Amino acid sequence: MVNSFPYRLYLVISEEACLHHHFLKVAEQAVKGGVDLVQLREKNTTTEEFQQKAFQLKEILDRYQVPLIINDNLEVAQKVEASGIHVGTSDISPTQIRKTWQDVSCLGYSIEDLKQLDSLESKTADYLGISPVFKTETKTDTIIEWGLSGVAKIRSLTHQPLVAIGHMNAKNAAEVIQAGANCIAVVSAICAAKDPAKAAEQLRNEIEK
Numbered sequence: 001m002v003n004s005f006p007y008r009l010y011l012v013i014s015e016e017a018c019l020h021h022h023f024l025k026v027a028e029q030a031v032k033g034g035v036d037l038v039q040l041r042e043k044n045t046t047t048e049e050f051q052q053k054a055f056q057l058k059e060i061l062d063r064y065q066v067p068l069i070i071n072d073n074l075e076v077a078q079k080v081e082a083s084g085i086h087v088g089t090s091d092i093s094p095t096q097i098r099k100t101w102q103d104v105s106c107l108g109y110s111i112e113d114l115k116q117l118d119s120l121e122s123k124t125a126d127y128l129g130i131s132p133v134f135k136t137e138t139k140t141d142t143i144i145e146w147g148l149s150g151v152a153k154i155r156s157l158t159h160q161p162l163v164a165i166g167h168m169n170a171k172n173a174a175e176v177i178q179a180g181a182n183c184i185a186v187v188s189a190i191c192a193a194k195d196p197a198k199a200a201e202q203l204r205n206e207i208e209k
């Protein structure tokens with residue numbers, strides 16, 4: 001059977017999070033270093049700006065055959081022909097997305113509560129975001145810190161692909177994979193790095209250990 005979720009290192013990028021280089025350069029360097037999935041997450045832009053950035057990013061990612069995921073905004077995701085979209089519990093639901101966008105190939109959904117696992121919304125998703133594994137300054141409107149035991153618990157309850165997000169870095173990536181995550185998603189560990197390619201390579205090495 002073909003692995004429908006082969007991704008191991010997931011960059012969640014915004015222009016604001018990129019401290020040392022333009023976000024398009026960060027994305028390209030990160031891909032060269034081992035990122036195999038990229039989400040554009042722009043929380044403070046107009047739809048027009050979001051769309052423009054998404055088109056620019058997709059042009060680069062297409063050269064490396066790395067899929068683009070759009071955060072929250074279904075209109076932008078469809079317009080730029082992204083591979084997918086990531087949504088949380090306060091966003092448009094996965095079932096609604098499938099109705100509107102029949103050929104979406106990668107639909108992510110955040111898990112903040114074990115009760116969500118049994119829901120149709122979770123089962124409709126292609127992967128589940130463990131939200132967050134560890135508390136992070138990058139996103140503070142969260143309700144739980146799953147920790148390693150939470151990752152293991154979720155792993156024991158579902159066979160769906162699990163993406164670990166929240167304060168993930170080269171020091172904790174291996175143990176989170178060991179606990180049951182399939183893929184590690186990062187913002188700061190790559191976007192705030194002086195050398196994004198090296199940062200991605202270090203993360204990838206930890207994941208593949």
Ligand SMILES: Cc1ncc(COP(=O)(O)OP(=O)(O)O)c(N)n1
Pocket residue numbers: 010012039041071072086087088089090091108110129130131139163165185
């Ligand atoms: C891979 C991944 N996991 C979780 C999230 C968080 O999504 P959400 O809960 O909708 O929060 P916002 O990112 O929209 O603030 C994510 N974006 N990506």
Ligand SMILES: Cc1nc(C(=O)O)sc1CCOP(=O)(O)O
Pocket residue numbers: 012041110129130131132133136137138139142165166167168185186187188189
């Ligand atoms: C985009 C996002 N979602 C989260 C969640 O918990 O759902 S945490 C997060 C930001 C992760 O940033 P960093 O890698 O800098 O900790």
Ligand SMILES: [Mg+2]
Pocket residue numbers: 071072086087088091
């Ligand atoms: Mg969201």
